[in-house]
Amino acid sequence: MMTTSTLDTRATVTRRTAAAAPRRARGRGLRVLWGVLGWAGSLTLFFPVAYMVLKSLQTEKVAASATPQFLFEPTLEHYAAAFGQGIWPYAINSFLVTAVSTLLVVALALPAAWALSVRAIANPQDSLFFFISTKMMPIAAGIIPVYIVATNLGWLNTVHVLVIMHLGMNLPLGIWMLRSFMQEIPREIIEAAQVDGAKTWRIGWSVVLPLMRPGIASTALLCAVFSWNEYFYAANLTSSTSTLPLYLQKFLSFGELYTAQVAAVATIVSIPVVIAGWFAQKSLVRGLLFGAVK
Amino acid sequence: MSTMTMTTVVAARPAMSRHEKWARRGPLLPALVFTLVLTQIPFAVTLFLSVQRWLLLDGSVPSFAGFQNYLGVFQDEVFWKSTGNTVVMTGGTTIACILLGLVLAFLLNQQFPGRGIARTLAITPFFVMPVAVTLFWKSAMFDPSFGLLGFFSRSLGLPGVNWLSEYPMAALVMLLTWRFVPFAMLILLAGLQSAPQDQLEAAQMDGAGPFRRFLSVILPHLRPFIELAALLLAMNLIQTFGEIAMLTAGGPAYGTTNITFYIYLKAFNAFDFGMASALGVVALILTIALILPMLRLLSGIFKTEGR
Numbered sequence: 001m002m003t004t005s006t007l008d009t010r011a012t013v014t015r016r017t018a019a020a021a022p023r024r025a026r027g028r029g030l031r032v033l034w035g036v037l038g039w040a041g042s043l044t045l046f047f048p049v050a051y052m053v054l055k056s057l058q059t060e061k062v063a064a065s066a067t068p069q070f071l072f073e074p075t076l077e078h079y080a081a082a083f084g085q086g087i088w089p090y091a092i093n094s095f096l097v098t099a100v101s102t103l104l105v106v107a108l109a110l111p112a113a114w115a116l117s118v119r120a121i122a123n124p125q126d127s128l129f130f131f132i133s134t135k136m137m138p139i140a141a142g143i144i145p146v147y148i149v150a151t152n153l154g155w156l157n158t159v160h161v162l163v164i165m166h167l168g169m170n171l172p173l174g175i176w177m178l179r180s181f182m183q184e185i186p187r188e189i190i191e192a193a194q195v196d197g198a199k200t201w202r203i204g205w206s207v208v209l210p211l212m213r214p215g216i217a218s219t220a221l222l223c224a225v226f227s228w229n230e231y232f233y234a235a236n237l238t239s240s241t242s243t244l245p246l247y248l249q250k251f252l253s254f255g256e257l258y259t260a261q262v263a264a265v266a267t268i269v270s271i272p273v274v275i276a277g278w279f280a281q282k283s284l285v286r287g288l289l290f291g292a293v294k
Numbered sequence: 295m296s297t298m299t300m301t302t303v304v305a306a307r308p309a310m311s312r313h314e315k316w317a318r319r320g321p322l323l324p325a326l327v328f329t330l331v332l333t334q335i336p337f338a339v340t341l342f343l344s345v346q347r348w349l350l351l352d353g354s355v356p357s358f359a360g361f362q363n364y365l366g367v368f369q370d371e372v373f374w375k376s377t378g379n380t381v382v383m384t385g386g387t388t389i390a391c392i393l394l395g396l397v398l399a400f401l402l403n404q405q406f407p408g409r410g411i412a413r414t415l416a417i418t419p420f421f422v423m424p425v426a427v428t429l430f431w432k433s434a435m436f437d438p439s440f441g442l443l444g445f446f447s448r449s450l451g452l453p454g455v456n457w458l459s460e461y462p463m464a465a466l467v468m469l470l471t472w473r474f475v476p477f478a479m480l481i482l483l484a485g486l487q488s489a490p491q492d493q494l495e496a497a498q499m500d501g502a503g504p505f506r507r508f509l510s511v512i513l514p515h516l517r518p519f520i521e522l523a524a525l526l527l528a529m530n531l532i533q534t535f536g537e538i539a540m541l542t543a544g545g546p547a548y549g550t551t552n553i554t555f556y557i558y559l560k561a562f563n564a565f566d567f568g569m570a571s572a573l574g575v576v577a578l579i580l581t582i583a584l585i586l587p588m589l590r591l592l593s594g595i596f597k598t599e600g601r
Contacts, residue, residue, distance in 0.1 A: 035406030041398045042412035045476060049418050051442065052430050066440050066448075108328065111321030121318045122310075127326065134333040136585050139533055140557035141574030144567050145339035168332040171325060229423045231536035232554075236562060245425040245536070252429065252540060259433040259440075266426030277421035278414050285484045289522065 049270075056263035063260035078264035087265070090247035093159050094269075097243055098227040101166035105223050106216055108167075109174035114204060116175070117182040118190060128179070131172035139169075139232055150237055157238045165233040170223040177222070180286070181215025182208065218283035225273045225280075244269045337578075343571035350565035363572035372548050372556065373573065377580065380552040382463060384531045384584075387470040391527055392520060394471065395478030402479070403486045413483075417476040424473065428540040431469050432458070436541075462542045462550045469537055474530070478523045485519030486512070525585070532581060553577045 055063050057074040116124040146165070147156070155161045185208060193203045231245040238246065248269065251262045277284070310318070347359035367373050402413050419427070438444045438456040447455055457465040489512050497507045535554050538544055544551035544559065551559070557577060561570035 031404070031406060034401060034404035038401035038404060038406055038409065039412050041401050042416040045398075045472065046415040046418055048427070048431065048435065048472065049422060051434065052427065055430075055434055063434075064440050066445065068442060068445055108325040112325035115318055115320070115322035119318050121322060122315070127322065130326075131329060134329055135529060136581055137333060137337065138554055138557070138574065138577045138581050140535075140554045140561075141340055141578045142333065142336035143557070144343060144561055144571055144574070145336035147561075148339075164332070168329065171329055175325060225421055229425075231425050231539075232533075235536075235539065236558070245423065248423070248425050248429060249540075259430075262426075262429050262433065266423065266430050269426050270422040273423065274418055274421045277417065281414065281417055281480075285480050289481065289484060289519075 049274075052263045053267050055260050056267045058260050060258065060260050063263070078261045079268065081261060082265045082268055087244075087247055087268070090242060090244050091269075093162075093241065094228060094243040097159050097162045097166060098224050101163045101170065101227050102220050102224045104163070104167045105170045105174040106178075106220055108171060109178050109219070110209075110212070110216070112175045113178035113182050114208070116179050118185075118204075118208060119200065128176065131175050134168075135172050143232075143236055147237065157241050159238075159241065161237050162230075162233055162243065165237070166227045166230060169230065169233075170226055173226075174219050174223055177219040178212070178215060180289070181212060181219070185211050214283055218280045218286070221276045221280040222284060225276055228273050340571045340574050343567055344575045346568045346571075348566075348568040350567060356568070359568060363568045364576070366569055367572050367576055372551065373553075373576075375548050376551045376553050376556040379463070379548075379550060380532060380554075380580075381584075383466060383470070383534060383550075383552055384528055386467045387474060387531050388524055388527045390467065390471040391474045391478040392482075392524055394475045395482050395523065396516075396520075398475065398479045399482035399486055403483055417480060419473050420476040420480075425536050425540055427473070428469060428537050432541055436465055458542060459546060462546060466534075466537060466541060466550055469541065470531060470534065473537075474527055478527060481519055481523040481526075482516065485516045489515050529585060532584070553580070 051068075054070070056078055057076070058069065058072055059075055059077070062069050062072050115121055116127060121127070146161075150156045150161045189207060189211070190203055193207045198207070228243075229245065230243070234243050234246050235249070248262075248265060251258055251265070343356065344363055345359060345361065346356040347362065348354065348356040398416065402409065402416065406412075433441065435441050435443055436457040438454045441457075443457060444454045447453070455461065493511050494507055497511050502510070532552075533554055534552055535558065538550055538552065538555045539558075542550040544555050548556075553573070554577070557570050557573045560566050560573055564570075
């Protein structure tokens with residue numbers, strides 16, 4: 001799917017070298033084996049997620065039985081209960097924080113990526129390493145000053161403080177990813193525009209920006225996933241006005257009696273990011289490599 | 295090296311004017327200033343607080359304490375224990391993720407029906423909300439009486455294991471590995487897909503078996519991908535917080551408290567801001583010591599990029 005060309009070459013190679021019939025049979029057997037093992041590996045990883053969805057459709061009584069139940073009468077009561085139990089304020093905050101912080105990441109990272117690739121400053125590597133080095137800093141090492149400042153500004157337990165912290169958390173990633181996408185724009189296109197007499201901002205707006213769309217989309221999706229799932233800042237800087245991970249924290253005290261309810265809420269909050277992740281997976285790999293390995 | 299690049303730049307075009315330099319820096323400044331303010335100022339404040347005595351509980355105001363907090367950190371058994379836990383948790387999970395990720399990437403790089411769907415399903419654990427799935431694992435997987443792992447061991451006739459009280463660290467590493475294997479797999483799969491086909495063919499014509507081809511062609515090609523995956527994994531895992539808070543709350547007897555979680559306990563449970571700040575500074579130094587050699591590797595990879 002991703003590397004049809006590579007696979008085609010490999011297929012022809014196999015066809016050419018494995019001319020003898022027994023070898024071809026062995027090749028087919030091997031392919032079946034890899035297929036079975038590949039699916040086994042994939043399903044092992046996916047199983048806990050599937051099991052979670054399954055449990056979310058059981059009654060608490062069925063979910064609490066010692067033997068896992070796979071045949072049961074499904075119920076949606078836990079989904080109904082989740083939406084009845086005040087999930088909405090948390091969900092709205094999660095949407096707000098994710099959307100605003102991701103938008104700001106792109107707004108700040110795009111010009112920065114430009115200054116680190118297309119019209120580069122003197123030593124772009126130094127700045128790039130500064131940005132990535134901030135990700136090495138243990139988040140806990142800076143939390144006390146942030147907590148104190150937030151307290152004094154009256155920002156504790158608000159969504160602004162989360163937006164700011166998420167922006168700081170995702171900005172280095174955004175810059176690295178967008179820069180690596182920008183690096184891949186052929187220089188000839190930009191030079192041709194220059195020859196045509198286009199001003200710098202015009203090149204940025206009408207030449208580079210349209211070409212960057214897929215890169216921006218996958219960067220934004222990944223940042224949104226991280227923002228949506230973020231727990232450390234939410235737990236330490238907010239309590240009642242917070243995001244979904246803190247809504248889930250409530251269930252910690254209920255213990256094992258609410259397995260099915262937890263499963264339903266966990267499924268609801270995971271659906272948006274899982275779908276985003278599935279859509280982003282192709283360009284995600286490119287982004288994750290940061291253009292560092294070719 | 296730097297002088298060389300300088301001369302080539304100068305040769306290519308006349309030195310940038312002051313105006314041009316600032317025009318180029320301009321677009322970078324908002325992001326740079328924001329990151330500087332958000333990361334460097336808190337760190338400076340942490341450094342300041344780390345030499346203060348400041349317990350929020352007795353209502354005291356910060357007062358200079360010299361290196362008392364640092365002394366306290368190094369004499370604190372729990373600090374050493376949490377450092378050890380951080381190493382075990384980060385190292386164990388990173389190694390497990392790389393090994394399993396390699397196997398999975400190899401399998402998902404083969405041609406078989408439904409490969410695209412198999413890949414998509416395999417990466418799902420990386421996206422689901424960590425806090426949510428951790429809570430779910432806690433009751434539906436690890437619980438000794440109705441968790442799935444307990445059911446498996448019972449059906450094999452083994453005694454039931456209470457994972458969270460008997461093997462809490464193993465349980466955490468298992469959960470973290472499950473979450474991060476897809477991440478390692480994605481990077482390693484990209485490495486396998488870009489493996490040099492011509493060299494593989496040449497090796498095959500020279501009569502090299504699959505094992506030999508893997509060792510002398512694929513593995514050297516994969517090395518930077520493995521290094522990058524390990525670096526990114528370690529960077530993420532060293533900060534583990536939510537999984538610990540949900541699964542074990544750092545226990546039993548600080549058995550699963552890593553440094554991040556210990557700072558949190560000191561700051562927001564004991565409200566000892568001075569000590570917590572000193573811990574933060576020490577954690578930063580330890581992190582740099584641990585990650586810097588790996589970052590060098592990355593910068594090596596990065597420099598060979600060419601452009």
